[in-house]
Amino acid sequence: xxxxxDLGLSLSLSFPHSHHLNLTPSSANTCSSPSGVxxxxxxxxxxxxxxxxxxxxxxxxxxxxxxxxxxxxxxxxSTVDGAEEAGVSSPNSTISSVSEKRSEREANGxxxxxxxxxTSRKKLRLSKDQSAILExxxxxxxxxxxxxxxxxxxxxxxxxxxxxxxxxxxxxRTKLKQTEVDxxxxxxxxxxxxxxxxxxxxxxxxxxxxxxxxxxxxxxxPPTTLTMCPxxxxxxxxxxxxxxxxxxxxxYHRPIPIRPLAHGLCEGLRPRS
DNA sequence: AAGGGCACGCGCGTTACTTCA
DNA sequence: ATTGAAGTAACGCGCGTGCCC
Numbered sequence: 001x002x003x004x005x006d007l008g009l010s011l012s013l014s015f016p017h018s019h020h021l022n023l024t025p026s027s028a029n030t031c032s033s034p035s036g037v038x039x040x041x042x043x044x045x046x047x048x049x050x051x052x053x054x055x056x057x058x059x060x061x062x063x064x065x066x067x068x069x070x071x072x073x074x075x076x077x078s079t080v081d082g083a084e085e086a087g088v089s090s091p092n093s094t095i096s097s098v099s100e101k102r103s104e105r106e107a108n109g110x111x112x113x114x115x116x117x118x119t120s121r122k123k124l125r126l127s128k129d130q131s132a133i134l135e136x137x138x139x140x141x142x143x144x145x146x147x148x149x150x151x152x153x154x155x156x157x158x159x160x161x162x163x164x165x166x167x168x169x170x171x172x173r174t175k176l177k178q179t180e181v182d183x184x185x186x187x188x189x190x191x192x193x194x195x196x197x198x199x200x201x202x203x204x205x206x207x208x209x210x211x212x213x214x215x216x217x218x219x220x221x222p223p224t225t226l227t228m229c230p231x232x233x234x235x236x237x238x239x240x241x242x243x244x245x246x247x248x249x250x251x252y253h254r255p256i257p258i259r260p261l262a263h264g265l266c267e268g269l270r271p272r273s
Numbered sequence: 274a275a276g277g278g279c280a281c282g283c284g285c286g287t288t289a290c291t292t293c294a
Numbered sequence: 295a296t297t298g299a300a301g302t303a304a305c306g307c308g309c310g311t312g313c314c315c
Contacts, residue, residue, distance in 0.1 A: 124303065125291065143283085165304060168283070173302085175284090 126166070130156050134163070138170050 126134070137144075137152055144152065144167055146160075153160040210216050 126303080146281095162303080164282085166302095168285095169302065169304085171283085172285075 124162070126158075130158070134166050134170070138167065142171055142174070143167065 133156060134152070137148075141148075144163065149160045149163050149167075153163045156163065
């Protein structure tokens with residue numbers, strides 16, 4: 001594995017789904033990004049659906065076997081079908097789960113010995129095929145239940161702990177990448193809004209100037225940006241803003257819901273009864 | 274029913290190691 | 295051959311959750 005392409009990390013500023021920029025998470029346990037890509041369990045709003053999470057058949061076994069042909073499993077070939085058996089491990093991972101690791105830590109007084117008595121970690125490099133299979137699996141679901149973890153570990157000839165660690169690191173990488181993308185998106189969005197604000201302020205100044213000279217004011221064309229809200233018949237957010245936001249959203253391949261906010265402004269202008 | 278202990282999984286930050294320019 | 299940066303496997307810790315007693 002050499003680059004981000006191999007990791008499937010090519011997150012871009014294009015947003016294929018109709019996510020709305022709703023900055024109010026709909027539930028307490030939401031975890032997503034402004035760009036609407038669900039990171040872990042939930043999303044920014046209910047419109048955003050998580051990727052399909054198949055309840056069974058989490059990994060196509062035949063494809064896996066095809067992948068596994070000629071695979072370097074960093075271990076003795078006879079152990080591929082029974083990685084969880086005692087004494088079978090990759091060089092740097094002798095324990096299959098965090099809890100077991102913790103137990104062992106406690107038992108050894110914090111010192112972990114391997115066969116060589118060497119306490120330094122020997123880093124394993126996953127083979128291309130192993131990484132590819134893990135990637136495929138991650139695409140289908142970014143977390144594993146214990147059964148899935150064990151099955152995948154068996155398929156790859158790795159310790160369940162290694163699969164677990166790989167998924168944890170992979171989630172972290174995804175999140176980091178998404179954060180970068182979101183930062184870039186928000187930066188550009190902010191720039192656009194600043195531009196828009198400047199333009200509108202300029203327009204206000206011009207309109208005020210025109211208003212001060214009645215003759216010109218009477219002759220001028222109807223306002224191009226100010227209009228009436230059709231629902232509450234009050235001065236509303238200019239449709240051009242909406243159009244521009246639509247254009248902006250199209251630029252980023254993602255619609256931004258200015259309209260609800262605009263209507264909220266109208267609501268704010270409604271006389272209190 | 275409430276609460277403590279335990280196991281477990283996850284996120285996060287970090288470390289140690291590998292690879293490559 | 296050396297070196298620094300980037301990538302990543304592995305680790306340690308804290309926290310939340312579910313289960314059991």
